[in-house]
Amino acid sequence: MANHKATRKDVRQSEKRRDRNRYYGKTTRNAIRTLLASDKGAATEGLSKVISMIDKLAKRNVIHKNKASNLKSGIQKRINAMA
Numbered sequence: 582m583a584n585h586k587a588t589r590k591d592v593r594q595s596e597k598r599r600d601r602n603r604y605y606g607k608t609t610r611n612a613i614r615t616l617l618a619s620d621k622g623a624a625t626e627g628l629s630k631v632i633s634m635i636d637k638l639a640k641r642n643v644i645h646k647n648k649a650s651n652l653k654s655g656i657q658k659r660i661n662a663m664a
Contacts (some may be wrong), residue, residue: 602643609634613656621663628660 583589612631616624632653639649 602641605634605638605641606643609638613652616656617659621660624660624663628656631656 583592609631612627612634616627616631619627635644635649635652638644639646644652
């Protein structure tokens with residue numbers, strides 16, 4: 582266990598950040614899942630919101646920028662392939 586006061590604070594802060602990052606990541610994954618399960622019309626309307634969520638994850642360093650790019654392109658391909 583941490584012995585220094587600053588180290589204890591750092592542990593508390595990192596736990597908060599971890600919880601916050603997990604929340605944002607899970608929320609984004611659920612939004613992607615919902616988007617891909619909907620029909621093409623609804624998916625094209627909700628695409629900008631989901632892309633915005635992915636970009637925010639990359640900006641906050643929750644995911645890597647290349648992963649964000651791969652996610653966005655994969656989502657767009659799946660939406661374009663919908664009948």
